[in-house]
Amino acid sequence: MLRNVAVIALPEVAAFELGVLCELFGYDRSDEGLPTYDFAVCSLDGRPVPTHTGFAISVQNDLSRVEEADLVAVARYYHNGYAVAPEVIGALRRAYERGAWVMSVCTGAFALGEAGLLDGRRCTTHWRHTDELAQRYPAAKVDPDVLYVQDGKILTSAGTAASLDAGLHLVRQEHGTAIATALARRLVVPPHRDGGQAQFIETPLQPVQCETLQPVLTHLLGTLDQPHTVDTMAEFAHMAPRTFVRKFRNETGATPHDWLTNQRLLLARRLLEDSDLGVHTIAERAGFGSAATLRHHFAQRLSITPQAYRGTFRSHSA
Numbered sequence: 200m201l202r203n204v205a206v207i208a209l210p211e212v213a214a215f216e217l218g219v220l221c222e223l224f225g226y227d228r229s230d231e232g233l234p235t236y237d238f239a240v241c242s243l244d245g246r247p248v249p250t251h252t253g254f255a256i257s258v259q260n261d262l263s264r265v266e267e268a269d270l271v272a273v274a275r276y277y278h279n280g281y282a283v284a285p286e287v288i289g290a291l292r293r294a295y296e297r298g299a300w301v302m303s304v305c306t307g308a309f310a311l312g313e314a315g316l317l318d319g320r321r322c323t324t325h326w327r328h329t330d331e332l333a334q335r336y337p338a339a340k341v342d343p344d345v346l347y348v349q350d351g352k353i354l355t356s357a358g359t360a361a362s363l364d365a366g367l368h369l370v371r372q373e374h375g376t377a378i379a380t381a382l383a384r385r386l387v388v389p390p391h392r393d394g395g396q397a398q399f400i401e402t403p404l405q406p407v408q409c410e411t412l413q414p415v416l417t418h419l420l421g422t423l424d425q426p427h428t429v430d431t432m433a434e435f436a437h438m439a440p441r442t443f444v445r446k447f448r449n450e451t452g453a454t455p456h457d458w459l460t461n462q463r464l465l466l467a468r469r470l471l472e473d474s475d476l477g478v479h480t481i482a483e484r485a486g487f488g489s490a491a492t493l494r495h496h497f498a499q500r501l502s503i504t505p506q507a508y509r510g511t512f513r514s515h516s517a
Contacts, residue, residue: 201300201373203237205268207287208248208258209310213275216304216362217256220272222386223366233382234374239264243284251277265290270300270369273307275325275358281309288314295352300369302354304362311355312336320350325358344502363388412436412450423463423486429455463487464496471509478505 204224208217217240225238242248245261265271271294291314295301303311308324311317312332317339324332329343342348347356347365349372356365363386371379415436419427432455433443447455467485470476476484482493490505497505 201234201236201269201369203268204239204270204272205260205265206238206240206272206274207262207265207290207310208240208242208256208274209276209283209287209307210249210278211251211276212248212256213277213305214250214252214254214256215359216275216307217250219359219362219366220274220304223363223370223382224270224272228382228385231381231385233378233385234370239268241265243286262286262290265294268294268299270302272302272304273310275305275307276310277306281306281313283310283313291316298352300352300354302356302365302369304356304365305358308332308355309335311353312339316353317355320353321348322350322353322355323348323357324355327358360388412447416451419459420462423459423466424484425486427455427459427486459486460496461500464500467493467497467505468508471505481505 204220206217206220206224221238221240224236227235229235239260240256240258241260241262241264242258243262245258247255247257249255271291273291287310291301291311295314295316301311301316303324305325306328308317308322309328309332311322312335317332317336319338319340321340321342322332323329323342323345326343329341333339333341345357346361347354347368349368354365354369356362367379367383367388370382415432418435419432429440429444432447433440436443436446438446444455447453447458451458453461463485467481467487470481470484471478474481478493479490482488482490485493487493487496493505497503497508501508503511
């Protein structure tokens with residue numbers, strides 16, 4: 200049973216993400232029937248820690264407090280290219296080896312990566328940093344599309360509010376659904392959010408700059424509502440279909456079908472955000488033909504329905 204929680208605050212820690220961990224595990228809510236934890240925020244040497252927003256936080260514990268924790272969490276931080284002191288790496292490794300939960304919030308995943316705890320594991324971080332995480336720790340299996348990932352007793356979350364999702368998931372694992380739902384109600388957040396990071400990534404509707412296929416991409420973007428096949432695209436490019444497919448993949452990194460589907464999804468997302476058009480009309484304008492096909496691709500690539508996406512991202516000016 201989860202009883203003892205230690206949060207490591209590294210230099211230039213993000214105040215919000217640190218606050219989320221404090222909110223999840225640092226309050227005594229026993230009068231509401233919720234679990235209470237022996238909670239502490241720790242620094243390398245027990246001294247104050249500078250935050251990324253220009254003030255410092257005072258702590259009462261050094262890393263020795265981590266040795267007895269059932270959960271060791273690392274909040275988002277920005278210090279010196281995500282450098283981590285050897286003492287922190289050792290504390291994280293020992294926590295994992297003795298069977299404690301080890302959790303990161305946003306770029307806290309880089310500390311877990313430095314400790315080797317992401318090797319061979321699925322993990323995530325904020326979508327702006329997933330590429331860097333994958334490059335720095337090639338043995339890690341970085342998933343850029345999820346809000347959080349549990350792999351064994353390693354739990355990594357995406358940015359900011361996703362730390363709440365991850366924390367509630369952990370509470371659900373340790374204490375059951377009823378407790379997690381009650382805590383979510385107390386925090387005034389959903390007990391579980393559908394979807395993943397993909398729906399939050401800003402993706403401008405514009406073509407990739409290509410060496411020879413730019414006229415084709417421009418034509419496709421202007422006619423997304425019309426049917427397109429490899430044969431018709433190849434004809435427009437004055438190429439044989441097999442040559443066109445090979446050239447397209449070399450210049451865009453995707454197949455013609457995947458690229459076209461992605462561009463249609465981008466257009467559909469913009470129309471859902473900024474217009475009053477019905478889902479069927481949006482499906483036609485984006486080239487999907489039917490609302491059912493649009494829903495299929497939204498579920499497959501964004502893990503959300505068009506209606507739910509509109510409810511989340513609808514522009515106030517629309």
